[in-house]
Amino acid sequence: MHIDLTGRTALVTGSTQGIGHAIALELARAGARVGISGRTGARVDEAITRIRDVVPDAVLAPVIADVTTEEGAARAAELLPRVDVLVNNLGIFGAAEPLEISDAEWRRYFEVNVLAAVRLIRQYLPGMTERGWGRIQNIASDSAVVIPAEMIHYGMSKTALLAVTRGFAKQAAGTGVTVNSVIAGPTHTGGVEDFVYELVDRSLPWDEAQRVFMREHRPQSLLQRLIEPEEIAHMVVYLASEQASATTGGAVRVDGGYVDSILP
Known part of the structure; x- marks a missing residue:
């Protein structure tokens, strides 16, 4: 299958390292113009250099903003006003004793892992629907379904992201815009x-x-x-393509069979 994203602009949050960086690289390899998102100019510049080492003709746009804040999300929209493919990859995770997770930490996980994605969807979905084409992908986790006892707060946020995905897919029904989650399994990062x-x-x-x-x-x-990060990136590139036009509202698994279920 040949996937050509020439003429499309993508924004990948948290794309200076890990899964997000692999996604940005593969989208660039497919011909998309890619917004490389990070909080500092130095890290964004380093990420851009690494991608250009692999894809010399990549068209990349630095998006230096903390998208976990309202101000940062607005700044990202100023720097990259038109986005055809939005990949909400940025997230935090960590282990904690369940009964010792504070209210502040519960809020932080929801703010970063869920609300940051919601803000960017609110910003970019209207333009996509007006143009009649768009792809929104939220990077979830097997922890959304198989909740780890030591990461209940993380699992909660990823479960919420699945609900966000399904709800916005209904909002975008019939517009030519698809909204999906990608459930990533244990990954080599x-x-x-x-x-x-x-x-x-x-x-x-x-x-x-x-x-x-x-x-x-x-x-x-x-x-x-x-799982290697590029294996997750390959699914993201497919879901960003014309070939995936009938896949929406889904939780697509790239988990190596980790979730013990026939359905997603």
């Missing part, structure tokens, strides 16, 4: 290798170590290895 080696023998080579980790600590995964 920065810091994960250290985490894996805290739990398995450090003398093992990485490929074997991650398989031991998945077998012993994430046994429900059918893939039995960590």
Whole structure:
């Protein structure tokens, strides 16, 4: 399948590292103009350089703004007023003793992982519907469905993101705009290798170590290895394409079979 996003403008939040960076790279490789979003100019510039090392002719726009705030979201809209493909990837996560999570921390997770996406959807969806074409994707997590006891606040925010997706898909019904969630499973991102080696023998080579980790600590995964960020990015690129025009309101899984369910 050949996917050509030439002429489309995409915004990927949290695209200076990890899954967001992989998504931005693959969208650029498909021909889209991509807004690289981050809070500091230095990190955005570094991300742009890394993408251009792989895609020399990439058309990239720096979007230096803290999109977790109302002011930052407005600033992003000023810097990139027209967006055809919005990927709400930015999020925070961390483990915490369930009974010790403060009200402030519950609010912070909702503000960053849910409300930041809602604000950007409110800003960009009207323009998409006026033009009769658009793609909105919210990067969720297997934790939205398989709630971890040590990350209830994170799981809650990702479950809420699934509801946000379904609701805005109904708002966009019949307009040519699709709204979907991408449920990402256990992924090989920065810091994960250290985490894996805290739990398995450090003398093992990485490929074997991650398989031991998945077998012993994430046994429900059918893939039995960590997902690479570009594998999630490939699904995002497909959902951003013309070929995915009939997929909307969905929670599309790129979880390696982690969620034990026939339906999403």
